Amino acid sequence: MTIKSLGVIGSGAIAAPMLEALARNIAQPIERLSILTLPQVADGARELASRCGSRIARRTDVFTDGDAFLAEPFDFVVECAGHAAVKAYGTKVLANGVDLLVVSIGALTDDALRNGLEAAAKRSGARLVLCSGAIGGIDLLSAARLSGIERITYSSRKQPKAWKGTPAEKLLDLDNVTTETVFYEGTARAAARDYPQNANSAATIAIASVGLDHTMVRLIADPAAPGNVHEFTLSSACADMEIRIVGKPSPDNPKTSMSTAYTVAREILNRMSPIAI
Numbered sequence: 001m002t003i004k005s006l007g008v009i010g011s012g013a014i015a016a017p018m019l020e021a022l023a024r025n026i027a028q029p030i031e032r033l034s035i036l037t038l039p040q041v042a043d044g045a046r047e048l049a050s051r052c053g054s055r056i057a058r059r060t061d062v063f064t065d066g067d068a069f070l071a072e073p074f075d076f077v078v079e080c081a082g083h084a085a086v087k088a089y090g091t092k093v094l095a096n097g098v099d100l101l102v103v104s105i106g107a108l109t110d111d112a113l114r115n116g117l118e119a120a121a122k123r124s125g126a127r128l129v130l131c132s133g134a135i136g137g138i139d140l141l142s143a144a145r146l147s148g149i150e151r152i153t154y155s156s157r158k159q160p161k162a163w164k165g166t167p168a169e170k171l172l173d174l175d176n177v178t179t180e181t182v183f184y185e186g187t188a189r190a191a192a193r194d195y196p197q198n199a200n201s202a203a204t205i206a207i208a209s210v211g212l213d214h215t216m217v218r219l220i221a222d223p224a225a226p227g228n229v230h231e232f233t234l235s236s237a238c239a240d241m242e243i244r245i246v247g248k249p250s251p252d253n254p255k256t257s258m259s260t261a262y263t264v265a266r267e268i269l270n271r272m273s274p275i276a277i
Contacts, residue, residue: 003272004031006057007074007098009089010081011037011045013253014103017261018080018268019048023055025269033057036069036081036089074098076271078131078264083107083196086117094120094128101129101267103260106192106200109212131264134247134257135201135230140239142208147238154188154205156198157220157229162254166195172221180222188215195219197255201230209234228257 008015015035033056037045045062053060063069070092077093078101079085086107093100094117108114108130121128132138160174163183168174171183184191188206191199199219206215222229228247234240247257270276 003075003268005034005072005074005076006030006032006268007034007036007069007072007077007093009036009069009077009079009085011035011041011048011062012081013250013256014261014264015080016048016252017250017258018078018264019052019056021262021265022268023052025265026056027272029055030057030272031059032072033060034063034069034072034074035061036063036066039064070096076101076268078268079103080261080264087113090128091116091120094126095124097124097126099127099129101131101264103131103133103264104196104200105130105133105207106196106203108207109189109193109203129267130204130207131260131267133201133204133260133263134228134245135204135232136245137241137243138204138208140241141205141234144234144236144239144241145209147236149210150235150237152205152209152232152234153216153218154202154230154232155218155220156201157222157225157231158198158227159225159249159254160221160223162228162249163195163198163219163221165255166198168195168219168221174221177221177223180220180224182218182220184217184219186217188212188217191217191219197253205232228254230257 049060080103083104160177188202189212192203202217206212230245233242247259250256
């Protein structure tokens with residue numbers, strides 16, 4: 001498809017490096033880039049638009065009003081702003097017949113929201129695209145599902161500070177964790193629901209494989225973690241996989257792996273290019 005008008009929901013730790021990557025790599029500017037952000041961070045969004053916008057699009061606008069943003073004639077919209085943004089805007093974007101890329105896949109642990117998004121996409125003919133985010137190997141993982149998956153496990157290991165502001169604070173003294181500590185073992189659904197900024201990858205793996213209620217997850221605070229470490233193992237009829245990814249934390253938000261921003265940029269560039277990989 002050709003993208004002439006791109007909408008971006010969010011202007012923070014994922015959206016900013018994603019737009020910077022687009023600015024460096026886009027072959028030629030599109031017609032329009034629109035960024036939806038919160039009023040309290042609008043100045044930062046405008047600075048981001050000023051820094052990157054002219055290299056991405058001939059016209060760039062920053063919105064703080066969701067209805068005004070949704071009134072734009074988009075070809076593609078990407079969500080980079082968290083579970084609340086998916087709930088607030090996802091169904092409306094799809095109902096307008098516009099393909100939507102969701103980064104905050106953990107929002108889909110809400111079955112009513114997921115069903116609503118799917119129904120809106122079916123009615124309008126749009127597509128809900130789930131971003132691979134910080135996880136690699138999703139293509140083979142989802143292919144293995146077709147052959148039959150026998151076993152899958154996933155662990156997320158991060159520095160203790162990355163778990164601050166989450167329920168882990170009630171389970172651990174995060175300032176004084178000295179050895180790796182598993183503080184959560186359970187389903188991907190509960191992990192992604194209760195740790196919305198940390199465990200979107202758990203939801204991604206689950207949805208691509210055996211489902212939110214059948215994918216077991218471990219969350220680990222580890223002062224020796226070299227970054228945001230994602231590990232999963234898979235046994236299936238077509239392949240066995242062992243993947244370990246050390247994502248470099250975002251300098252603006254240690255909960256987020258920098259690689260997430262680049263997977264979003266890759267998806268956008270693939271949709272603009274005659275060759276996609």
